[in-house]
Amino acid sequence: MTTAIRVEKLCKRFELGRSSQYLTLRESIAKVAAARLRGGGPERTGSSDPDDGFVWALRDVSFEIPKGQVVGILGGNGAGKSTLLKVLSRITEPTSGRAELRGRVASLLEVGTGFHPELTGRENVYLNGAILGMRKSEVRDRYDEIVSFAGVERFLDTPVKRYSSGMKMRLAFAVAAHLRSEIVIVDEVLAVGDNEFQRKCLGKMNAIAGEGRTVLFVSHNTALLSNLCERGLLLVDGELRTDAPIKEAVAEHLRTYERAATSDLLQRTDRAGEGELRLGAVEVFGTDGGHKGPPTPGGPVRFVFHVPDAPGAWDLQFMIYDQQGFPVASLDSRVPENARLSPDREGGPLICDVPELPLVPGCYRLNTALFHRGYLQDHLQGAAVFEVSEGTFDGRAVEAKRGSGTVLLRYRWVEAETMPCEVT
Amino acid sequence: MSGKYDGESRTIIEASEGFGSLDLTELWQFREIIGFLALRDLQIRYKQSFLGVAWVVVQPLLTMALFAVLFGLLLGRDRMPTIEGVPYTISTFCALVPWTLFATALTASSNSLVSNQNLITKVYFPRLAIPIAPACAALVDFAAAFAVLLVMMAIYGIVPGAGLVAIPFFTLLAVASALALSLWLSALNAMYHDVRHVLPFIVQLGMFATPVVYTTAHLLGSQPAWVQTVYALNPMAAVVEGFRWALLGGPLPALDLLAGSCCGVAIALFGGLCFFRRMESTFADWV
Numbered sequence: 284m285t286t287a288i289r290v291e292k293l294c295k296r297f298e299l300g301r302s303s304q305y306l307t308l309r310e311s312i313a314k315v316a317a318a319r320l321r322g323g324g325p326e327r328t329g330s331s332d333p334d335d336g337f338v339w340a341l342r343d344v345s346f347e348i349p350k351g352q353v354v355g356i357l358g359g360n361g362a363g364k365s366t367l368l369k370v371l372s373r374i375t376e377p378t379s380g381r382a383e384l385r386g387r388v389a390s391l392l393e394v395g396t397g398f399h400p401e402l403t404g405r406e407n408v409y410l411n412g413a414i415l416g417m418r419k420s421e422v423r424d425r426y427d428e429i430v431s432f433a434g435v436e437r438f439l440d441t442p443v444k445r446y447s448s449g450m451k452m453r454l455a456f457a458v459a460a461h462l463r464s465e466i467v468i469v470d471e472v473l474a475v476g477d478n479e480f481q482r483k484c485l486g487k488m489n490a491i492a493g494e495g496r497t498v499l500f501v502s503h504n505t506a507l508l509s510n511l512c513e514r515g516l517l518l519v520d521g522e523l524r525t526d527a528p529i530k531e532a533v534a535e536h537l538r539t540y541e542r543a544a545t546s547d548l549l550q551r552t553d554r555a556g557e558g559e560l561r562l563g564a565v566e567v568f569g570t571d572g573g574h575k576g577p578p579t580p581g582g583p584v585r586f587v588f589h590v591p592d593a594p595g596a597w598d599l600q601f602m603i604y605d606q607q608g609f610p611v612a613s614l615d616s617r618v619p620e621n622a623r624l625s626p627d628r629e630g631g632p633l634i635c636d637v638p639e640l641p642l643v644p645g646c647y648r649l650n651t652a653l654f655h656r657g658y659l660q661d662h663l664q665g666a667a668v669f670e671v672s673e674g675t676f677d678g679r680a681v682e683a684k685r686g687s688g689t690v691l692l693r694y695r696w697v698e699a700e701t702m703p704c705e706v707t
Numbered sequence: 708m709s710g711k712y713d714g715e716s717r718t719i720i721e722a723s724e725g726f727g728s729l730d731l732t733e734l735w736q737f738r739e740i741i742g743f744l745a746l747r748d749l750q751i752r753y754k755q756s757f758l759g760v761a762w763v764v765v766q767p768l769l770t771m772a773l774f775a776v777l778f779g780l781l782l783g784r785d786r787m788p789t790i791e792g793v794p795y796t797i798s799t800f801c802a803l804v805p806w807t808l809f810a811t812a813l814t815a816s817s818n819s820l821v822s823n824q825n826l827i828t829k830v831y832f833p834r835l836a837i838p839i840a841p842a843c844a845a846l847v848d849f850a851a852a853f854a855v856l857l858v859m860m861a862i863y864g865i866v867p868g869a870g871l872v873a874i875p876f877f878t879l880l881a882v883a884s885a886l887a888l889s890l891w892l893s894a895l896n897a898m899y900h901d902v903r904h905v906l907p908f909i910v911q912l913g914m915f916a917t918p919v920v921y922t923t924a925h926l927l928g929s930q931p932a933w934v935q936t937v938y939a940l941n942p943m944a945a946v947v948e949g950f951r952w953a954l955l956g957g958p959l960p961a962l963d964l965l966a967g968s969c970c971g972v973a974i975a976l977f978g979g980l981c982f983f984r985r986m987e988s989t990f991a992d993w994v
Binding site: 297369370371372373374375376377378379380381382383384385388390392397399400401402406409410411413414416418419 | 718719720721722737739743746747750825828829830831832991992
C-alpha cells in the first residue's frame with residue numbers, strides 16, 4: 284500500500300497575541316518596550332504554555348497515512364488540530380519538521396473556504412478549480428455534478444455573499460468532493476447544514492474513500508468520527524497522544540476531556556472570602572447517552588463541584604458568563620425550592636444537573652461563590668471554562684455563528700385560526 | 708513556503724531556510740488564478756458603481772481639467788507647460804493614462820495581501836499571484852483609457868508616428884515599476900499596516916515628482932545637467948515622456964538614462980521577488 288501522507292516531527296510555534304491582530308510598526312516597538320516594563324502583570328488566560336511569548340501548537344507530530352484511509356483527528360480546543368490541517372494544506376509553514384503529500388490536496392477548512400463573496404457561485408467553482416491547479420475544461424466536466432450535489436442551481440449567478448451559510452457550505456463541500464484531488468482535508472464543517480445534507484455528505488465521504496482518496500477529517504462529533512473513520516489521531520497540547528483505531532482514540536479523547544475539566548483549583552491564589560473551605564475542582568460535562576462528553580445545546584449537562592476535606596454541608600452559587608463576559612444565568616444551591624439537598628447532608632461534592640442546556644455553541648466560564656455557615660468562604664472567577672459544541676435544540680440544528688444570541692428557547696409558530704389560547 | 712510540486716504530484720512541506728530559490732514555475736502552473744483574481748478585482752471595482760467602467764476615464768479627465776484651469780490662471784493660456792504644438796489637455800491626458808496605470812497597480816497590489824486574507828488563510832496557491840493580479844486588472848483599465856486617449860487625439864487631429872510601436876515597452880516599464888515597489892510594500896503591509904497610510908502619500912508625491920501635469924523641459928529646462936540626470940532616473944518620468952514622444956511627437960527620452968532606470972527597475976523587481984518569496988510563508992500568520 285502506498286503512503287499518501289507522511290509527517291515527520293512536525294512542529295509549529297506561534298507568537299502569542301500575534302495572529303489576526305493588526306500590528307503597526309509603532310505597536311511592535313511599544314510591545315518590546317512594554318514587555319521589559321511589565322513585571323507581574325495580570326495573568327493571561329487562554330495561553331497554555333507561554334515560554335517567552337511563544338506557544339507550540341504542534342510538537343514533534345509524526346504519522347503516516349496510507350492511500351485511501353479515512354482518518355479522524357480528535358482533540359480539545361487548542362490541541363493543534365486546525366494547525367495541523369493548515370500546515371498540511373500549506374496555508375501556514377511548519378517551524379520545523381517535514382510533511383510529504385502524494386497527490387493534490389483539497390481542503391475545506393471553514394465554511395465557504397476560498398470563496399470570494401463578490402463572485403457568483405459559478406465563478407467561485409472555477410476559482411476553486413484553478414486553486415487546485417485544474418484546467419477550465421476539467422472543471423467544466425465536473426461542473427454539473429457539483430451544482431446538482433450542492434443543490435444551488437437557482438443561485439449560480441448570485442454573488443456568494445448573498446448565500447446562506449448552509450448554501451455556502453454545501454457548495455464548498457461539493458467542490459472539495461468533486462474536484463480532482465487525491466487528498467481531502469475537512470475541518471469541522473459537517474456540523475453545519477441540515478440533517479439531509481449531512482447524510483448526503485457522509486455518503487459522499489464514504490464514496491470518496493472508496494475511490495481510493497485519502498480523507499483527513501476533524502470533528503468534535505465523536506459519534507460521526509466513529510462512523511466514518513477507521514483510524515483516529517488524538518492531539519493533546521500539540522502532541523500526538525494516541526494513534527489508534529478510531530474507537531480507541533475516541534475513548535482516550537473522552538478520558539482526556541474529563542481530566543482537563545478537573546484541573547486543580549487549589550493552586551490558585553486569586554480568590555476572595557474567608558478561606559476556611561476552598562473549591563478544589565469543577566467538572567462540567569455533557570451526559571448525553573450516559574457518557575461524559577462535551578456539553579451540547581439541548582443536551583443534559585452536569586456541573587460537579589468538589590471541596591476537599593469539607594467538615595460539613597456547604598452551599599454553592601455559580602454564575603455562567605458568555606464569551607463577551609455577559610452573565611447568562613445564576614444557579615444557587617440555597618434556593619428553597621431545591622428540596623433535594625437536605626440541610627444535614629455530608630460535605631461531599633455538589634452536583635447540579637441541567638436537563639436541557641439552552642445555550643448556543645461557544646465558550647462559557649463560571650464564577651463560583653462557596654458558602655459555609657452563612658459566610659462567603661471562597662470566591663473564584665473563571666473556576667471553570669466549558670465549551671458548548673454544535674448540536675440540536677428542539678429539533679433545530681444549532682451551529683456556531685455570531686449574532687445568534689446566547690440563549691436558545693423552545694418555540695412554536697401558530698396560525699391565528701388555531702391559536703390555542705383565547706384572546707378577549 | 709518551500710513546498711512544491713515535485714514531478715507529478717508530490718508535495719513536500721518543510722520550513723523554508725534562507726532566501727530559497729526564485730522558483731516561478733509553480734506560478735506558471737497556477738496562471739489561471741491570476742486571471743481569476745484580476746477578473747474579480749475588476750468586477751468588485753465596477754459592479755456596484757453607477758458610472759462603472761467610465762471611472763477609468765473620469766478620474767484622469769477631471770485631473771486634466773483641474774490642472775488645465777489651474778495653470779491657465781497661473782501662467783496664462785499661452786505659457787502652459789506642454790510640448791510644442793500640442794494642447795496642454797492632450798499632453799497631460801497622455802501622461803495621466805500611464806500614470807494612472809502605475810498608481811492603480813501600485814495601490815491595489817500593495818493592499819492585495821491584506822484584502823485577500825480570506826484566501827490566504829484558507830487555501831494554498833502561489834502567493835505571488837495575489838499582487839500580480841491587480842496589476843493585470845489595472846492593464847485592462849489602462850486599455851480603456853488608452854482608447855479614449857486615441858479618440859481625443861483623433862479629435863485634435865494628432866496622428867501618432869512610428870513611435871507607437873514603443874508603447875508596449877513603456878507600458879511594461881510602468882507595470883514593472885509598480886510591481887517592483889508593490890512586491891516590497893505588499894509584504895510589508897501584511898506585517899505593518901502603516902503601509903496603507905503611507906501609500907496614498909507615495910502616490911501623490913510621485914505624481915508631482917513625475918512630469919505628469921507638466922513636461923520635463925518646462926520644469927528643468929534651465930537646470931544643470933546633473934539635476935536633469937537625477938530626475939530622469941525616476942522610471943515613471945521615462946514612461947511618461949516616452950508616451951509623449953511616441954504619441955505626440957515630444958522629445959525623445961535620453962536613451963542612456965532610460966537604460967539606467969530600466970536597470971534600476973529590474974534590480975528592485977528582482978529584490979522584491981526575493982523578499983516576497985522569503986516572507987510569504989508567514990503571511991497567513993500575520994494578516
